Amino acid sequence: MTTSLFDLYKLGVGPSSSHTMGPMRAACSFVQDLESKGKLEKAARVQVRLYGSLALTGMGHGTDRAVLLGLSGNEPATIDPAVIEATVAEIRATKKLRLAGIKPIAFDEPHDLMFERETMFPPDSRTRHPNGVRFIAFDDAENVIEERTYFSIGGGFIVEDGAEATLADENEVRLPYPFHSAAELLEVAHVNGLRIDQVMMANECARMRVHDPGASDESLAEKVRAGIEAIWQTMKGCVERGIATEGILPGGLNVRRRAHRLAQRLKEKEATGQQSDPLAPLDWVTVYAIAVNEENAAGGRVVTAPTNGAAGVVPAVAHFYERFVTGANHEGIIRFFLTSAAIGILYKENASISGAEVGCQGEVGVACSMAAGGLIAAMGGTNGQVEHAAEIAMEHNLGMTCDPIGGLVQIPCIERNAMGAVKAVHASRIAESELEEHKVSLDQVIRTMYLTGLDMQSRYKETSLAGLALNVIEC
Known part of the structure; x- marks a missing residue:
């Protein structure tokens, strides 16, 4: 058993653990990975692609908002629900967000946040779960500098494509x-x-x-x-x-x-x-x-x-x-x-x-x-x-x-x-x-x-x- 009581009972925000909390955690994890690899400063644009259930019901479940908040460096357990509306509204009004709250980039939702409603799983993914999200970071020359795929597997748990769930090592x-x-x-x-x-x-x-x-x-x-x-x-x-x-x-x-x-x-x-x-x-x-x-x-x-x-x-x-x-x-x-x-x-x-x-x-x-x-x-x-x-x-x-x-x-x-x-x-x-x-x-x-x-x-x-x-x- 690798799951703890405190993994199962987690603080978060609504409306969905798999469609809101999971994508927010995945987005935040992607940006943290960029930062740890020294690629955050090189990032000029991030594209997000949602698949399966995330694409089909993501709008109603707030997945789009969760991704914006996660890319901005927010975690479900610590974000103040009172600031969510204002944060999302500002990003949409200015068409800009700050990766991890630090690196400013342009972010145009129809172009940079895509709902792949006709595709159940991300192309070439090894994991087969119907809650897939792919993040792609580009530099100024539109070269891909980082690409990662996550699956939101329920209850706010996420797993990177081909990896085990992000829990403590038994x-x-x-x-x-x-x-x-x-x-x-x-x-x-x-x-x-x-x-x-x-x-x-x-x-x-x-x-x-x-x-x-x-x-x-x-x-x-x-x-x-x-x-x-x-x-x-x-x-x-x-x-x-x-x-x-x-x-x-x-x-x-x-x-x-x-x-x-x-x-x-x-x-x-x-x-x-x-x-x-x-x-x-x-x-x-x-x-x-x-x-x-x-x-x-x-x-x-x-x-x-x-x-x-x-x-x-x-x-x-x-x-x-x-x-x-x-x-x-x-x-x-x-x-x-x-x-x-x-x-x-x-x-x-x-x-x-x-x-x-x-x-x-x-x-x-x-x-x-x-x-x-x-x-x-x-x-x-x-x-x-x-x-x-x-x-x-x-x-x-x-x-x-x-x-x-x-x-x-x-x-x-x-x-x-x-x-x-x-x-x-x-x-x-x-x-x-x-x-x-x-x-x-x-x-x-x-x-x-x-x-x-x-x-x-x-x-x-x-x-x-x-x-x-x-x-x-x-x-």
Whole structure:
């Protein structure tokens, strides 16, 4: 396993981890490479070519803006969402940008930023993922001085053509409890008498130790906990902003924000003593999920979980645990994130979390699976129940397509997160009640999800060429 909890849960900006965060990181990486090779000063022009899903739905997902911001030296985790509009507007008005914020060059979008909608993969590329972007730098004489191709493989992860994903080298970190499948995870936990969250905590501490070899186990664990707390607080802030904000989402579909109105209705019922509805907690789960994904659709600060398009499921279920589960405490939240990350890692490393590769089953489906297992762990369930809940959640998301209307992460994405969050709660309740072994394993359902995604026609995988995107008129 090469993926960390902090790789899976990353700070970023909306609306898409694969179409916004990934291309921004790739553009920034390309410019950093120019700088490290001493070629930045020679660069007079940069041409960007987008392929596959990035070309087909890039405009709706903000890929064009992400590339401009990345070439200017911005990273998704650190850029201030409040400055994005002004930065992009200035580049477009002046037709100039500063590579890495330093080197000024002319940049004319129709000529220098090209959407290759008829080509699925960059020519001559070795990697075959439908989210490709090629950067070409020219000098004053129009000679090519550098050319690199990247693929945005979901969740904000990028990989250079022909290379491995940009994660830590497993050889650099000797994990105390490595695992590559759910079966291995359950076995290593059983042999060592550990919960899944304890396995993950030990592994995350080992990763931290690479950067701080003299630290005690206790201090490393505190750093991991602090990192999880930062993720949780960012998620909570996103929910709060989403509930507080009203208006129309950008993009042209004129989708009205609903989280504020839905929350107000629930609060009014509570204030008037109408608290007899046993399903009211699930209504709040809906509000939390919608709030996050409306913020994502507006380009706000979110946490990939495991992607931006599925960013509402995990925080919605974590809020459900914290507010509505008897005996909930902060230790439960820590268990929730550690365990859900273990499940997400299994999907990331054995299948895919990219809607452009396997459909929305790889985004909302995976988030649902992560949240269901995490909720069981938070409530003190067994490792077997965690695995069962995660399996149930994905089993009933198999085959889910990704067909965003207008290429925007709005319809059906926002409501789909609410449905995924409710389904995660339900899956955890089924698993909690089961006493006998179940027939389908998590490993089997992960493999099934991946093969189903490969069999799915490309027009149903984040291209907006079929499904709702084709049959619903944009208005």
